[in-house]
Amino acid sequence: MSDSTLRSATISVLVENESGVLARVIGLFSGRGYNIDNLTVAPVERDGSKSRITVVTRGTAMVIEQIKAQLDRLVPVYKVLDLSEGPHLARELALIKVLGTGEKRAEALRLADAFRARVIDATTESFTFELTGATDKLDAFLELMRPLGLAEVSRTGVAAIARGVKTIT
Amino acid sequence: MDSTIAASELMNSGAEAVLRALKAQGVDVIFGYPGGAVLPLYDALFKQNEIRHILVRHEQAAVHAAEGYARSTGKVGVVLVTSGPGATNAVTGLVDALMDSIPLVCLSGQVPTHLIGNDAFQEADTTGITRPATKHNYLVKKSEDLVRVMHEAFLVARTGRPGPVLIDLPKDILIAPAPYREPSNAPHRSYRPRTEPDPRRIEEAVAMLKRAERPVIYAGGGVINAGPEASRLLVEFTRLTGFPITNTLMGLGAYPASDPLFVGMLGMHGTYEANLAMHGCDVMLNIGARFDDRVTGRLNAFSPNSKKIHADIDPASINKSVMVDVAIVGDALATLKALIAAWKQDTAQPNRTALTKWWGQIDAWRAKDSLRFTQNRDPGSIIKPQYAIEQLYKATRGRETFITTEVGQHQMWAAQYFRFEKPNRWMTSGGLGTMGYGLPAAMGAQVAHPDALVIDIAGEASILMNIQEMGTLAQYRLPVKIFILNNQYMGMVRQWQELLHGSRYSSSYSEALPDFVKLAESFHAVGLRAEKVDDLDKVIAEMLAVDRPVIADICVDQKENVFPMIPSGAAHNEMLLGPEHKGTSGPAVTNEGMALV
Ligand SMILES: Cc1cc2nc3c(=O)[nH]c(=O)nc-3n(C[C@H](O)[C@H](O)[C@H](O)COP(=O)(O)OP(=O)(O)OC[C@H]3O[C@@H](n4cnc5c(N)ncnc54)[C@H](O)[C@@H]3O)c2cc1C
Ligand SMILES: Cc1ncc(C[n+]2csc(CCOP(=O)(O)OP(=O)(O)O)c2C)c(N)n1
Ligand SMILES: [Mg+2]
Numbered sequence: 001m002s003d004s005t006l007r008s009a010t011i012s013v014l015v016e017n018e019s020g021v022l023a024r025v026i027g028l029f030s031g032r033g034y035n036i037d038n039l040t041v042a043p044v045e046r047d048g049s050k051s052r053i054t055v056v057t058r059g060t061a062m063v064i065e066q067i068k069a070q071l072d073r074l075v076p077v078y079k080v081l082d083l084s085e086g087p088h089l090a091r092e093l094a095l096i097k098v099l100g101t102g103e104k105r106a107e108a109l110r111l112a113d114a115f116r117a118r119v120i121d122a123t124t125e126s127f128t129f130e131l132t133g134a135t136d137k138l139d140a141f142l143e144l145m146r147p148l149g150l151a152e153v154s155r156t157g158v159a160a161i162a163r164g165v166k167t168i169t
Numbered sequence: 170m171d172s173t174i175a176a177s178e179l180m181n182s183g184a185e186a187v188l189r190a191l192k193a194q195g196v197d198v199i200f201g202y203p204g205g206a207v208l209p210l211y212d213a214l215f216k217q218n219e220i221r222h223i224l225v226r227h228e229q230a231a232v233h234a235a236e237g238y239a240r241s242t243g244k245v246g247v248v249l250v251t252s253g254p255g256a257t258n259a260v261t262g263l264v265d266a267l268m269d270s271i272p273l274v275c276l277s278g279q280v281p282t283h284l285i286g287n288d289a290f291q292e293a294d295t296t297g298i299t300r301p302a303t304k305h306n307y308l309v310k311k312s313e314d315l316v317r318v319m320h321e322a323f324l325v326a327r328t329g330r331p332g333p334v335l336i337d338l339p340k341d342i343l344i345a346p347a348p349y350r351e352p353s354n355a356p357h358r359s360y361r362p363r364t365e366p367d368p369r370r371i372e373e374a375v376a377m378l379k380r381a382e383r384p385v386i387y388a389g390g391g392v393i394n395a396g397p398e399a400s401r402l403l404v405e406f407t408r409l410t411g412f413p414i415t416n417t418l419m420g421l422g423a424y425p426a427s428d429p430l431f432v433g434m435l436g437m438h439g440t441y442e443a444n445l446a447m448h449g450c451d452v453m454l455n456i457g458a459r460f461d462d463r464v465t466g467r468l469n470a471f472s473p474n475s476k477k478i479h480a481d482i483d484p485a486s487i488n489k490s491v492m493v494d495v496a497i498v499g500d501a502l503a504t505l506k507a508l509i510a511a512w513k514q515d516t517a518q519p520n521r522t523a524l525t526k527w528w529g530q531i532d533a534w535r536a537k538d539s540l541r542f543t544q545n546r547d548p549g550s551i552i553k554p555q556y557a558i559e560q561l562y563k564a565t566r567g568r569e570t571f572i573t574t575e576v577g578q579h580q581m582w583a584a585q586y587f588r589f590e591k592p593n594r595w596m597t598s599g600g601l602g603t604m605g606y607g608l609p610a611a612m613g614a615q616v617a618h619p620d621a622l623v624i625d626i627a628g629e630a631s632i633l634m635n636i637q638e639m640g641t642l643a644q645y646r647l648p649v650k651i652f653i654l655n656n657q658y659m660g661m662v663r664q665w666q667e668l669l670h671g672s673r674y675s676s677s678y679s680e681a682l683p684d685f686v687k688l689a690e691s692f693h694a695v696g697l698r699a700e701k702v703d704d705l706d707k708v709i710a711e712m713l714a715v716d717r718p719v720i721a722d723i724c725v726d727q728k729e730n731v732f733p734m735i736p737s738g739a740a741h742n743e744m745l746l747g748p749e750h751k752g753t754s755g756p757a758v759t760n761e762g763m764a765l766v
Contacts, residue, residue, distance in 0.1 A: 027301055074305075075359065075360045076360075
């Protein structure tokens with residue numbers, strides 16, 4: 001009847017920055033059984049009145065349409081934009097702590113250089129890298145760090161925006 | 170919006186500001202129950218007499234009463250409950266209103282702002298608990314926000330797809346002075362539901378309908394939500410087209426049941442002709458209905474060969490479970506106006522030959538008379554529940570009558586055998602299926618229409634879920650009639666156990682029932698009982714003659730089942746018919762079907 005192939009969608013939601021608005025969005029996903037693969041939220045207006053939520057989700061085309069319609073009917077939602085319908089940019093930042101000494105330590109630093117990760121803290125037994133990029137780039141870097149003493153990761157989640165002149169407002 | 174700030178006026182207390190906002194919103198009655206957190210509001214209510222307060226006996230009933238009030242008037246129903254247990258008791262009613270798109274504003278008390286989060290006495294996270302139970306909710310933390318939130322709540326409740334809105338009011342906010350402002354006409358910052366349909370979609374729809382050979386119109390609760398004028402236009406449009414029309418349970422009354430174009434209710438307990446028309450149609454026009462699972466049956470077998478047009482105010486209702494070919498987002502009233510204009514303007518002629526053939530087919534299905542039953546009229550015979558409803562209907566014809574129901578078999582028989590000619594006369598819990606809805610909803614309808622006849626068609630199990638409201642009926646002299654189809658079973662449960670669980674009647678017998686006649690009397694009402702068919706008309710006549718609340722205990726056949734029935738997981742053309750139609754056995758129910766509710 002309808003297409004059952006899953007696709008990933010990166011959806012930006014511009015919301016009124018009021019208390020409970022994030023709970024509303026998250027509750028919508030958990031209550032209706034939608035996936036959240038990734039989520040970020042922060043105020044984006046100078047006066048702090050609006051926030052932008054970016055959520056990466058998965059589903060059939062019909063489910064993605066439902067998710068957008070359900071988000072759009074929330075009272076404090078201004079705009080819902082499915083960035084994955086067109087060309088867009090998505091970036092994530094990660095802080096990555098690697099513990100180790102000797103050859104592994106040197107190898108971690110070489111790979112960090114190749115990925116353009118910045119060293120933002122170092123001791124004789126540790127590095128903390130800052131890396132920005134698309135989610136899969138971060139994932140690839142973390143895989144490489146795993147055998148080299150990867151100890152801890154903190155990721156921001158995805159910030160995304162449409163390419164070219166298109167805006168959410 | 171800022172310009173109106175200048176026009177603000179300081180009120181002595183938040184409670185007074187709340188009442189003034191209610192008056193400005195046209196509220197004349199609220200249903201509530203007091204407690205510590207809302208005492209300032211009760212004090213303000215005491216000092217005025219423009220807004221009437223109806224004291225219920227349980228907060229769930231306050232919400233259902235407001236639903237009955239709202240559905241029978243088209244206005245927003247208003248509820249007032251205290252913090253903690255008051256608010257949690259209201260939750261079932263809020264979800265009921267959410268599922269059935271009923272506009273409500275519920276005011277709940279809350280502990281003072283500085284105690285929120287402290288596990289204070291009678292504190293509950295009411296906005297947290299009711300977030301998925303409401304269309305929207307608010308916690309007022311600043312006096313400056315109070316009146317804006319009040320006005321906004323009414324806007325949200327009544328516009329777009331209607332629904333319940335809750336405002337949590339900390340006690341200090343009710344006590345402190347608060348600025349008052351009149352409602353403004355400025356559009357809301359972020360909430361702007363679409364009401365006007367896209368003209369291109371209307372043209373596409375009309376072109377499709379004009380070419381139809383086997384069309385059907387499927388109209389639901391959204392037409393009732395859009396107001397009585399929408400129902401009038403639904404009649405006009407349907408007669409213009411000459412198409413068959415069916416209503417959902419929530420849509421009953423949107424189209425007059427006596428009209429020959431009406432093929433009855435559709436769905437799980439719909440008529441043979443309505444379901445087969447849905448199954449066999451080539452073009453379907455859905456107006457204000459949401460392809461509920463009780464209506465579609467097995468999705469992959471639902472109306473397999475039709476082009477579908479769906480008109481709904483809520484884009485989230487469209488393509489949710491059934492993919493459609495033309496989506497019209499807008500209010501049913503505006504949509505029907507546009508459809509009528511476009512139908513008249515479009516020069517194409519509908520295919521009358523095909524239509525005549527289609528009606529021939531539908532009439533053949535109709536001739537099956539799927540609601541047929543046999544009542545033995547010999548004195549002393551047991552009353553068939555269907556017959557009881559039919560006789561009730563006949564006895565009330567010509568009177569301004571509002572019907573509410575509880576949930577179960579009696580609800581389905583009421584839907585099948587009571588005939589509704591006008592919208593807003595039928596109130597039932599469709600989406601949530603809340604036992605205990607009918608009595609308080611009837612109370613609300615009676616408050617709104619003091620001179621009308623208001624009847625709760627009940628089951629003996631359901632009625633006990635909010636029976637305490639008999640006290641409210643007595644206090645306010647609300648002459649609601651409770652017509653119990655007493656089969657001594659949770660009949661709907663028993664029916665499923667009979668059909669799906671080998672007649673193992675696990676916990677579905679109504680054990681240790683009260684004597685409903687004495688129960689009525691103890692609540693200052695009139696109690697009547699019909700045990701045999703020869704008692705029935707007399708009891709109905711007596712019930713209708715008294716101007717007081719009545720419980721009529723109608724003892725009916727315990728083994729009767731609701732037919733037709735589309736079993737779980739089956740398709741429209743796999744309907745089970747009743748014992749009157751021997752030889753038409755339905756499909757075996759699969760495990761997958763068994764898992765469905
Ligand atoms: C025991 C039991 C058995 C049941 N059996 C059946 C059955 O056999 N048949 C049946 O039909 N139902 C049955 N139901 C009810 C069923 O569960 C649903 O509640 C019902 O089918 C929904 O009706 P509806 O589609 O009209 O939608 P509603 O719930 O009334 O929703 C209205 C729709 O219209 C839209 N809308 C709202 N306002 C407007 C507006 N102003 N303009 C345009 N659109 C608007 C809404 O967005 C929504 O999509 C049963 C319920 C119970 C408890
Ligand atoms: C609050 C609630 N609990 C349980 C149910 C499940 N349920 C649906 S119908 C029904 C039986 C209703 O019995 P009765 O009121 O006697 O009506 P009948 O079916 O016999 O007409 C039950 C338990 C429900 N709908 N609502
Ligand atoms: Mg019963």
